[in-house]
Amino acid sequence: MRLTVWDPFREMAALHRAVNSLFRDSSTRGRVSYPPVELMDKGDSVVITAEIPGVNKDEVDLTVLKDTLTIAGEKRLPAEEGVTYIRHERPHGRFRRLIDLPYSVDQEKISASYKDGILTITLPKAEEAKPRQITVE
């Protein structure tokens, strides 16, 4: 038989979490920064993908300064004048996100593509940051 001690504070903490998640879902949808990104270390390069559906390719501004990548742009409302909004859940407005790169990158070789609302940025690592195999003799 196991004896469990009822800890009222633990339940309080659970309630606290539940209430917090309620608020998070309603207003900011749990997103601290926009856009949501994924960063993959592929050995020779770093690949960043960002979800920016509905953003025009020409309105995305990508800059790399030292080891920081900045993704900036604007997500516009689908219609502004003469319409009545019944529901408005999609985020809109200007955004700017700074991402610290884990490695030095070769600034000349950065490439980016945009498809189906997903921005993919490939940043080849600088020579000195590439992994190297050392042979033991």
Place this chain on the structure above:
Amino acid sequence: MAEEKKELTEDARRIVPPVDIYETDNDVILVADVPGVTKETLSLNIEQDELTIRGTFEKKDNGGDKLIDECVYGEYHRTFTLGDLIDQGKISAKLENGVLTLTLPKHEKVKPRKIEIETE
């Protein structure tokens, strides 16, 4: 049976796409963010008065270490109930840059009409 159900939910995460819905004189426009969805992986169904949007955002994982992980992959799924004012036979859809735009035309009889006053 229960096991099967469990597997289904673990296979793909369900994502509820955020939407904007607005009304013009002639139409109701529904705009949904579905990043990563292509024409091939999107499906739209109308059954009775229920409009269902489904789409898949597939993970193209070709190796590497994930250092930041905020993108959610899985299945987009959301259902809306269409009111009487929508002409279901005339609904059209467009998918562009990860955004689905549905144009739901209103029935002729519910469109606002301007009545001309004739003068003699």
